[in-house]
Amino acid sequence: MKSNPAALVITVVIAALALGAGLIIGYLLRKPEGQEARSGIHGELTPVKLLRSTTENETLKECSDLMDNPDIKNYLTKARMNACRAATCNVELPRNYVVYHLDTDTIVIDGNLNEKAWRDVGWTESFVDVRGENFPAPRFETRVKMRWDDSNLYVGAYIQEFAVWANRTLHDTTIYQDNSFQVLFDTEQSNHKYKEISINALGTVADIMLTRPYMDDGEPLSFWESDVLRAIQIDGPINDPRRRNQHWTVEMSLPFKQLFAGVTRENEMPKDKEIWRTNFVRSEWQTEIVGGQYHKRLDLDADWWVWQSPGVANIHLPDRWGLIQFRNASVNSTSFQPDNKWVVTNALLEVYRAEKAYKAVNGRYTDNKTLLQLPPYIFSQRCIRDLGIELDWGGFRITAKSAEKSLQDGHTRTDRYVWFGDQKEQF
Ligand SMILES: *[C@@H]1O[C@H](CO)[C@@H](O)[C@H](O)[C@H]1NC(C)=O
Ligand SMILES: *[C@@H]1O[C@H](CO)[C@@H](O)[C@H](O)[C@H]1NC(C)=O
Ligand SMILES: *[C@@H]1O[C@H](CO)[C@@H](O)[C@H](O)[C@H]1NC(C)=O
Ligand SMILES: *[C@@H]1O[C@H](CO)[C@@H](O)[C@H](O)[C@H]1NC(C)=O
Numbered sequence: 001m002k003s004n005p006a007a008l009v010i011t012v013v014i015a016a017l018a019l020g021a022g023l024i025i026g027y028l029l030r031k032p033e034g035q036e037a038r039s040g041i042h043g044e045l046t047p048v049k050l051l052r053s054t055t056e057n058e059t060l061k062e063c064s065d066l067m068d069n070p071d072i073k074n075y076l077t078k079a080r081m082n083a084c085r086a087a088t089c090n091v092e093l094p095r096n097y098v099v100y101h102l103d104t105d106t107i108v109i110d111g112n113l114n115e116k117a118w119r120d121v122g123w124t125e126s127f128v129d130v131r132g133e134n135f136p137a138p139r140f141e142t143r144v145k146m147r148w149d150d151s152n153l154y155v156g157a158y159i160q161e162f163a164v165w166a167n168r169t170l171h172d173t174t175i176y177q178d179n180s181f182q183v184l185f186d187t188e189q190s191n192h193k194y195k196e197i198s199i200n201a202l203g204t205v206a207d208i209m210l211t212r213p214y215m216d217d218g219e220p221l222s223f224w225e226s227d228v229l230r231a232i233q234i235d236g237p238i239n240d241p242r243r244r245n246q247h248w249t250v251e252m253s254l255p256f257k258q259l260f261a262g263v264t265r266e267n268e269m270p271k272d273k274e275i276w277r278t279n280f281v282r283s284e285w286q287t288e289i290v291g292g293q294y295h296k297r298l299d300l301d302a303d304w305w306v307w308q309s310p311g312v313a314n315i316h317l318p319d320r321w322g323l324i325q326f327r328n329a330s331v332n333s334t335s336f337q338p339d340n341k342w343v344v345t346n347a348l349l350e351v352y353r354a355e356k357a358y359k360a361v362n363g364r365y366t367d368n369k370t371l372l373q374l375p376p377y378i379f380s381q382r383c384i385r386d387l388g389i390e391l392d393w394g395g396f397r398i399t400a401k402s403a404e405k406s407l408q409d410g411h412t413r414t415d416r417y418v419w420f421g422d423q424k425e426q427f
């Protein structure tokens with residue numbers, strides 16, 4: 001049976017509004033803490049004005065003058081967006097970037113980003129504070145470009161900086177304790193076996209594979225080697241306060257062979273239109289000049305600036321990174337195109353987060369979907385055909401079937417692993 005899209009949208013809007021109103025009323029009606037105890041000791045309390053029971057129409061009329069309030073408008077717009085997504089399945093995209101194949105051009109790894117291959121392509125957006133765009137804008141500009149050929153992913157970064165310094169010279173040490181630039185790749189969008197490569201202005205590298213995010217008890221495997229070729233260019237001296245710098249640039253060539261380590265896949269290089277979860281990070285410490293040398297200010301924490309904000313101060317949440325798409329097409333000829341897994345992946349992650357939130361309050365997971373706070377696109381039957389939750393050994397396993405019948409079922413489970421079809425993870 002085909003449902004009427006307008007009716008669907010209206011139903012969903014009403015449901016969303018009712019939920020919102022319910023939450024607000026529930027909040028207003030909550031019992032003040034410790035009321036009984038206090039009334040016993042101190043006698044009379046100011047009487048609480050009970051809400052009159054009113055019809056929906058009366059309630060709406062009572063607050064009609066509040067509809068211009070920006071917070072309420074904002075809330076309503078969000079509710080309407082969520083409602084519309086139930087009909088269009090047009091789930092929000094994070095920041096994204098199209099990586100164009102080099103074709104006949106070449107890139108020499110010398111730290112200069114001035115070859116034709118680099119000039120031809122645009123930059124990513126400027127980095128923002130790790131916690132989000134509403135936090136103070138970074139003091140310095142950072143942007144990235146990418147290209148690929150049949151063996152490597154190329155990354156070029158522009159890093160604005162007045163005081164270029166670096167101290168760490170040993171491989172696989174705590175490079176982020178210097179001012180550093182980091183690249184993170186989850187090639188399968190599975191949240192597991194993702195790679196992190198950090199580099200400082202001396203070109204010292206720390207490269208690790210994470211079995212899982214740290215929040216899911218992941219372990220950093222530092223024996224993994226990226227085999228990255230890299231070069232740094234600095235517009236002046238390093239570690240020398242006598243001359244202020246303007247910027248440094250990083251140029252990297254990352255072999256696909258290493259980026260695919262630990263994951264099962266058919267192709268040795270990305271396919272046209274392949275999408276990866278990716279983020280870029282910059283750690284920035286403030287310095288002072290002591291005895292003619294830069295000294296790290298130990299009384300201040302580092303600033304963390306990123307391409308796609310995960311919304312919290314934790315860069316190890318691959319499900320909140322940006323997306324890059326590999327294209328074997330002429331430069332600037334296309335924009336990012338989400339694939340048919342995107343809506344299913346999102347639904348899985350929404351249910352994953354709702355389960356974690358439910359457990360934080362109730363002490364256990366649930367297999368009752370109606371107890372989880374989920375956006376309406378998951379239930380509208382247009383995007384997701386069926387959602388299943390199974391509980392086992394104190395964990396959960398979620399299955400989402402796409403409305404597109406040809407797509408394999410998507411799954412996720414307690415440790416944030418996401419996969420389609422048969423389970424692929426080894427070790
Ligand atoms: C509520 O208001 C609408 C529009 O003004 C009206 O059509 C409807 O009959 C009203 N409902 C009740 C229960 O009064
Ligand atoms: C592609 O677009 C970028 C801007 O995003 C521009 O700088 C670049 O020159 C364009 N490349 C070509 C080949 O037109
Ligand atoms: C780098 O190390 C040197 C030698 O230990 C030290 O003097 C300097 O302050 C360090 N640089 C920063 C920015 O901390
Ligand atoms: C890119 O497209 C060309 C022409 O269609 C093809 O010969 C080449 O194999 C493709 N390369 C990749 C990496 O897909």
Ligand SMILES: *[C@@H]1O[C@H](CO)[C@@H](O)[C@H](O)[C@H]1NC(C)=O
Pocket residue numbers: 368369370371
């Ligand atoms: C799920 O929870 C809802 C709301 O509490 C309840 O009405 C419903 O019976 C539950 N379903 C199952 C299968 O337990």
